[in-house]
Amino acid sequence: MVGIKKPEGERRRDIIRASQSVALHGGIESVTVRTVAAEAGLSIGLVYFYYDSKEGLLHALLDRLLEITLDGPPPGFGESLSPADALNTMMAEELEGLQSQRGELDLIFQFYFARRNDEFRGPINQALDEYAARMEPVAARISQAAGVEPEALRSALAALIYGATMDVVRRPGDFSAPRLLGVVSGLAEAIPGH
Template identity: 60%
Template structure:
């Protein structure tokens, strides 16, 4: 059951890909050296060689999900655009990507809600903070131009994206990034100035 000899990084990637398949098929609790080795057509020992334990394998899978799913806008994104255009394009990109990353988002929620150890929560919270940080230049510029508290605005925007992520996992057939963006645009264009609220 030992596969073809491959470079270490490629073998590690194969094992993580197999772990993802196992997790998607049966949930995180079904991920073990045995189930992953069977999926990857490798020996159990080879899985342990790369990851030492089930938790080691799950932490590596979570790290992979965080870097591939919560990547946010690239550095410098929107710097050449007006703040409202940059913000809208960033939100559109994040929301439109949810459908293609539905499985990965589902696994992130599984990690958050079912693997409740402090280590996994810390790793997730760090990933979410880094994701929010990628939005800082765009959200801060927009918030300052509109008299909003930058941190509160960024937090609200991330919550909107996270809510959409829950929706795409719960109701993938009904989820529409385009409709959500229309709602966001309508709310933004009809919002009264803070000082004139009745």
């Protein structure tokens, strides 16, 4: 099973996409060099060439999952909007994307709770901290307008998103981004000068 000669970066992406596909269908414990090689249509030796072990594959898969799910608002987000509109827009973008990323989010939970060690939890915790930090500029503007401590508001916004993430994984049929956004809108309307 020899694949077409591809550049190294493209081959690595193919292998990680195959790892993600295997994990989405069978959980992270189903990710092995053998299952990934079969999914990618590559030899086991070629997968070992790029990732020396199952653990190497899992680390690369986790990095990919964190990259695609925990992007958060970009720098300068909402600067042209009122604080309330920036809050509503930021939260809408974050909450509305959860349903389409349900499988990937479930895999992150699997990494965090099934592989209970700092080797996997450390990168997840760091990514969550960076994600929350990207909300800081919007939270700072809102907290100033509302007279609330910025760190407390940022923590509350992050907790709302984390809770919504757990909800979409646990109860996807009951999850409602519009319902949560209604709560956020109500909070935004309470900001003086809205």
